[in-house]
């Protein structure tokens with residue numbers, strides 16, 4: 001551990017951005033900059049998580065990326081609470097394979113769910129050890145001591161005190177977890193469950209914050225990749241038929257680098273690299289490899305699939321057959337792009353026997369092992385550091401850009417900073433998968449749902465990045481199934497008390513389609529869009545208010561809790577759906593509607609209400625107000641979670657009304673904000689976030705847990721406004737007009 | 744290879760080595776090492792690279808550096824001083840009121856788009872001290888936020904407008 005601490009002291013400048021160059025230049029005097037350590041540090045040692053400094057502050061080592069969701073603030077709150085430190089006394093360090101523990105990647109909005117307990121236990125262990133030291137030093141029994149702001153004092157004798165910093169200042173604890181240190185109970189919380197302001201905002205508004213895109217090192221070159229504009233099918237790669245290096249001869253200093261079909265350019269000036277990438281003449285093989293967006297769903301439905309039953313109880317088919325009220329829907333949803341606002345960027349310094357790669361990965365350890373393979377280095381010789389980029393919302397091109405930067409650096413023999421262009425990021429994304437859903441459901445005359453079936457067609461996540469595929473010819477592969485890429489019970493009927501239920505997943509092999517990966521609340525919008533319309537339609541057939549119908553069919557108190565919270569926030573007044581059609585404002589041809597929906601990602605609870613307006617003449621749909629309620633157990637920072645809910649509601653409106661990746665038979669044609677529009681200010685709904693706080697329940701995800709519900713609510717609001725059900729999103733004017741015409 | 748161009752950024756003269764056709768953004772990022780303006784699209788579509796040129800919000804990703812010679816460029820970093828001059832304040836505040844309002848509203852998420860948001864809102868508020876919500880939406884419509892923080896940006900602009908109306912020179 002001492003080694004690591006020494007490194008941190010030497011490399012303390014690492015957190016101050018531009019000083020980074022000193023470290024790289026002065027590798028001998030400072031800590032080794034490229035990979036030399038095996039990492040991760042031992043998770044069972046308290047020192048891995050925490051260091052107390054002599055100035056009575058502490059550093060908490062957190063293995064999760066700050067993705068702009070405020071999770072680093074929230075995890076520090078957990079540590080401050082257990083240690084009785086003030087928030088201002090705590091800091092964290094950047095994620096680094098040589099420094100921070102391996103907590104398994106920042107996925108599924110689970111930083112607090114998985115990291116909270118780890119940080120809490122480590123902090124409690126440390127506090128217990130500190131109190132024992134204080135007890136000796138102050139010659140007073142532990143149970144006579146109290147702590148405030150890191151100062152331990154004998155109760156009633158404030159003058160007999162010592163600070164944590166004085167007790168251990170800068171020394172390691174050398175303490176393994178005992179598992180016996182008591183943690184605080186919710187009743188004792190002073191910092192947890194409060195809206196502590198985020199610690200990254202002051203630097204972010206002033207321009208001092210160092211994003212990945214800002215990192216520079218001396219002697220580096222600027223790189224750009226050169227690929228066809230827009231990917232073809234996953235696995236088809238991009239084949240170079242001819243490359244004319246002389247086409248950039250007029251840009252002095254620009255160089256073409258090539259490994260297999262992986263092509264890049266480097267130059268000392270960024271503008272030269274951009275110009276060279278634009279100007280370089282390459283003839284690509286343009287053999288069609290795709291179905292084209294128009295033939296997509298037919299191809300998916302006809303594909304030879306790998307089928308599995310996700311959940312089954314009773315006999316859904318028989319129950320549906322025998323019931324008096326039934327519905328059947330088939331819905332479609334498109335590929336959607338992560339499209340981070342700032343395209344991904346990475347900086348790599350690859351030497352003959354070690355490498356340092358700075359990038360915005362969600363998992364420094366996973367990225368490191370892939371990079372090691374690509375570079376032909378031992379894992380321990382590769383060091384990966386995390387720098388925040390712009391919000392990624394899943395697996396955007398952060399690994400691809402890191403691999404590409406590493407390859408370019410290896411080929412150039414110099415550090416290379418690679419910034420993807422907008423069309424690289426949009427056109428070579430791992431898209432959120434398209435989906436085809438079929439649902440059948442039925443209810444009895446008593447208003448109880450008796451049977452429910454859902455079948456979903458979709459791909460798994462792609463496992464091979466574009467750079468490694470192009471450079472090394474690595475064959476495309478997909479992830480093994482996991483719950484995040486299959487029909488999700490928490491969107492598909494699982495919240496209701498249904499005796500006969502059957503969920504079937506049809507895995508459509510991804511080869512020949514677009515490259516896919518998780519996009520915030522993966523597939524859930526599609527599931528709830530399909531499923532919640534069926535539930536809503538049952539209520540309609542039964543002439544019941546859709547909120548009341550759902551209440552009748554839910555037993556679980558936490559699902560009921562979010563449903564009630566969303567309805568209450570929206571002042572929901574009971575009436576059946578589409579019962580206001582006659583009152584439509586026929587002059588302007590704008591009709592309003594409201595809808596309710598449920599669903600969540602993996603472990604929390606979400607419900608939403610939408611109020612929208614549909615222009616029957618132009619086909620334009622606008623969300624006026626969205627309400628979202630989330631129960632994520634113990635919410636460490638309700639302010640952050642409110643902010644997350646608001647963002648999710650706005651992003652859902654964007655995805656339901658605007659977002660769709662289009663492609664021809666040869667390539668993706670959504671390449672920028674004009675060809676892939678997203679929601680803008682003028683159409684932004686009002687939002688009302690509701691946090692259902694459950695102090696005694698374990699924390700679960702909150703960064704993507706209400707989008708599914710909001711998607712369902714928006715679809716149901718459309719029906720309420722028009723009496724017509726949409727079977728495909730986004731609700732573009734063309735699609736809306738066609739649906740209204742169909743009736 | 745200095746092009747010898749001289750530009751004025753945040754009230755300071757700089758001589759530039761980039762060629763005259765280089766977009767201003769790359770000069771600000773790579774020569775002046777400023778972190779406010781940042782690459783988002785390079786196509787004038789998103790507002791990530793916005794700066795003020797003579798007080799007018801301008802997309803630095805498509806503006807050749809030669810086009811700002813003889814003009815005054817203000818970046819996110821220079822907004823507090825720009826504001827102090829406008830308001831004839833004796834001292835430059837640490838933050839422009841719009842920057843402070845973003846913190847007070849806890850508005851940003853990843854914050855990457857906030858260079859453009861703050862620059863645009865500052866320009867807008869300098870011309871429209873008492874904006875309606877509809878005016879704010881129209882003015883800001885050319886700036887995108889992937890994190891969906893638009894509602895809180897609107898609130899932050901309103902808060903900044905209130906704060907600015909209370910400031911006396």
Ligand code: FES
Nearest residue numbers: 783784785790804
């Ligand atoms: S980067 Fe200039 S407008 Fe997008």
Ligand code: FES
Nearest residue numbers: 854856888889890
């Ligand atoms: S806050 Fe992330 S793009 Fe706007």
